[in-house]
Amino acid sequence: MMNSNPYRECIEACLECMNACNYCYISNLKEYELAMLRDCIRMDRECAEICMFAADALSRESVFAAEICQLCAKVCMACAEECSKHEHEHCQQCAEACRRCADACLSMAA
Amino acid sequence: MMNSNPYRECIEACLECMNACNYCYISNLKEYELAMLRDCIRMDRECAEICMFAADALSRESVFAAEICQLCAKVCMACAEECSKHEHEHCQQCAEACRRCADACLSMAA
Amino acid sequence: MMNSNPYRECIEACLECMNACNYCYISNLKEYELAMLRDCIRMDRECAEICMFAADALSRESVFAAEICQLCAKVCMACAEECSKHEHEHCQQCAEACRRCADACLSMAA
Amino acid sequence: MMNSNPYRECIEACLECMNACNYCYISNLKEYELAMLRDCIRMDRECAEICMFAADALSRESVFAAEICQLCAKVCMACAEECSKHEHEHCQQCAEACRRCADACLSMAA
Numbered sequence: 001m002m003n004s005n006p007y008r009e010c011i012e013a014c015l016e017c018m019n020a021c022n023y024c025y026i027s028n029l030k031e032y033e034l035a036m037l038r039d040c041i042r043m044d045r046e047c048a049e050i051c052m053f054a055a056d057a058l059s060r061e062s063v064f065a066a067e068i069c070q071l072c073a074k075v076c077m078a079c080a081e082e083c084s085k086h087e088h089e090h091c092q093q094c095a096e097a098c099r100r101c102a103d104a105c106l107s108m109a110a
Numbered sequence: 111m112m113n114s115n116p117y118r119e120c121i122e123a124c125l126e127c128m129n130a131c132n133y134c135y136i137s138n139l140k141e142y143e144l145a146m147l148r149d150c151i152r153m154d155r156e157c158a159e160i161c162m163f164a165a166d167a168l169s170r171e172s173v174f175a176a177e178i179c180q181l182c183a184k185v186c187m188a189c190a191e192e193c194s195k196h197e198h199e200h201c202q203q204c205a206e207a208c209r210r211c212a213d214a215c216l217s218m219a220a
Numbered sequence: 221m222m223n224s225n226p227y228r229e230c231i232e233a234c235l236e237c238m239n240a241c242n243y244c245y246i247s248n249l250k251e252y253e254l255a256m257l258r259d260c261i262r263m264d265r266e267c268a269e270i271c272m273f274a275a276d277a278l279s280r281e282s283v284f285a286a287e288i289c290q291l292c293a294k295v296c297m298a299c300a301e302e303c304s305k306h307e308h309e310h311c312q313q314c315a316e317a318c319r320r321c322a323d324a325c326l327s328m329a330a
Numbered sequence: 331m332m333n334s335n336p337y338r339e340c341i342e343a344c345l346e347c348m349n350a351c352n353y354c355y356i357s358n359l360k361e362y363e364l365a366m367l368r369d370c371i372r373m374d375r376e377c378a379e380i381c382m383f384a385a386d387a388l389s390r391e392s393v394f395a396a397e398i399c400q401l402c403a404k405v406c407m408a409c410a411e412e413c414s415k416h417e418h419e420h421c422q423q424c425a426e427a428c429r430r431c432a433d434a435c436l437s438m439a440a
Contacts, residue, residue: 060132242390280352
């Protein structure tokens with residue numbers, strides 16, 4: 001199963017990132033100062049969705065794994081940039097998970 | 111992130127099950143005796159997709175978490191039943207992951 | 221293709237609803253009075269995602285079509301209720317699409 | 331809703347293609363000569379999934395719409411190539427839907 005998958009590390013980075021983005025998304029929607037988080041909310045969803053898509057594609061050993069990971073890395077870097085603008089802990093943690101996922105995806109795609 | 115999510119265990123069971131189903135799916139499609147695996151191939155995909163959907167919903171703390179997990183448990187049990195008919199190691203491992211995921215989802219939904 | 225699918229009408233209702241929810245979601249995030257739309261934003265995403273999941277499941281003639289449609293109807297009705305609280309045109313249109321989709325899903329599941 | 335979406339035509343091409351791929355997938359799994367359809371089954375799923383992902387992204391006006399459509403076009407062309415090798419009507423129809431979707435995605439990405 002998971003252990004035998006050649007993309008195991010990258011799958012795990014994608015799933016961690018999906019979780020961080022989802023947590024940042026729901027946490028953003030509970031913040032008092034909501035207006036400045038509009039872009040962060042949208043980016044969290046973009047990123048959670050491509051990470052989930054990538055994890056699924058990698059776990060079925062898609063022939064498009066490299067292209068999907070390249071796209072995933074791009075979205076992750078954009079999400080990291082947006083999240084790093086905000087001081088909330090969930091944003092900072094999300095930015096970090098996005099950077100780790102982007103790195104894993106870029107290594108995989110190389 | 112993951113650690114702070116109240117559904118952490120259930121999310122992990124769903125993701126393990128998604129991986130096992132995806133691995134069983136691609137392995138089935140490489141088997142010599144393909145004809146008897148038609149239902150198993152379809153069930154693997156049904157199960158991988160609801161598991162991924164459930165993991166995403168749980169990680170964004172969906173208000174429909176219980177209903178989604180109930181449906182996921184039902185699909186997992188059907189997939190376990192189908193996979194357990196076949197002696198391939200990937201089928202047996204998938205059946206086990208499905209049963210564990212069904213249990214986790216039923217506990218969560220209760 | 222689409223024409224030969226036994227669930228064609230229900231698939232179209234799901235896809236119309238997904239589009240309405242996605243449009244309501246991005247429109248909500250551009251509104252000036254954002255705070256009162258927190259629940260609407262979350263519900264739009266819940267609903268868009270189950271509608272997409274249902275459309276995909278129906279178009280591959282899933283054996284779980286009825287159960288998936290029942291869940292989809294439930295989410296659609298909750299989204300319609302939330303959206304109908306807001307006077308924005310996108311919310312009102314979304315509420316209507318949700319009600320139509322709930323009806324189509326309930327007919328299908330019956 | 332749908333009508334006001336700037337990507338309306340491309341969304342519709344993606345959804346038609348998703349339906350054609352799903353129909354080809356389930357039809358392949360009912361064919362007598364299954365062994366020669368292994369790659370077609372896998373490609374149908376790859377294509378259905380990226381089409382669904384693209385349709386959702388376009389309908390929420392994702393900032394990554396162009397990149398997602400480029401990837402979708404690539405997968406559609408590969409699926410068209412695989413499907414066009416097989417004489418089943420569902421394969422031929424799927425190949426055509428894939429080519430139309432690839433065209434729509436490439437126009438959108440340009």
